[in-house]
Amino acid sequence: MCKSCIPRIPTDMGKAEAFAGQMIQTINAGALSAMISIGHRCRLFDVMAAMEAADSKTIAENAGLNERYVREWLGAMVSGRIINYEPKNQTYELPAEHALFLTRQAKEKNMAAITSMLPVWSKVEDQIVECFEKGGGVPYEQYGRFHEVMGEISQASVGENLTELVLPNFPELEARLKEGIQVLDIGCGDGQILLTLAQAFPNSRFLGIDLCEEPIAGAQARAAELGLKNLWYEARDLLDFKTIQNFDLITAFDVIHDLAFPDKVLSLVHSWLKEDGLFLMMDIHASSYLEKNLDNPFAPFLYTASTLHCMTVSLSQGGMGLGTVWGEEKASEMLLEAGFGNIRIERFEHDLLDSYYFCKK
């Protein structure tokens, strides 16, 4: 063992014991997150939210699942204080107050959907460890269900909330969308946000572009199924997108910090907009300074998201590796450098994770 690897002697054993307790809580929280993700995917929370207290057999039957697995999962949920247990009758109940944050019906409040990102990231742990040793990154293709999970989370948090809660604050933009304008969504992923917009504003024309073919194929199939005539998707790198068309509105939902070359893309976005056009960028609410993020309740999650995905997909393309927590100071600086002269940053009550940047030329 190298000399520098010999641990320093602790002087405060009370502090050490308290930290051991913190670690036990952390291990349990991590384990519970993994089980919550399973509960979400198996729709156990959705099923239990609609049921009175019941035994494991009834819950498993209602969910169409194997009772032995459901019973073990319930053990984790009960000891994790997520589900109540009545030992006499061996019945389980999901409190309505907890269901408010665990079911699909809860939409943007559904934190169970967010836990499904952890197993997606864990899938590439071996590659990430190699990156710690040798640098480089991990490309999107290796993340398995990433686009599916991302699409579900962003549709729940942005989706209808964009048309119902965000756009009404911008009556001029809303009026233009109703009248009919050209809209481009960059890094559209599985395209669900654009699908909602295209249905809400049938006179406007929407184009979604994403680097990855798999989510675009799904997006195209969904748009075709709905017979939407004002919506198109293309799989391509934004840096290769050549357009003679000027857009009235360009949107980027949780995209810029993932890009290999965000500086170049922001300049392109500026050039693709009409003189009176608007760039709407939704990105993570954080500061560019670690010390200012310590009171952000999502900070450990955000730095984890960055290391296990956002920074890393960018670095896999030889990119800047901005990271999820590039923060509002850096974002404003880069938007100004790209040529945007008028930047307004807004927060909305329904979205605890993000800030909305309204940028004019």
Ligand SMILES: C[S@@+](CC[C@H](N)C(=O)[O-])C[C@H]1O[C@@H](n2cnc3c(N)ncnc32)[C@H](O)[C@@H]1O
């Ligand atoms: C975090 S996801 C957000 C997806 C979507 N906007 C949403 O909210 O669900 C970032 C997306 O940016 C896409 N992307 C990354 N680099 C890109 C590039 N150079 N050109 C086009 N899309 C890119 C990724 O494929 C991914 O779907």
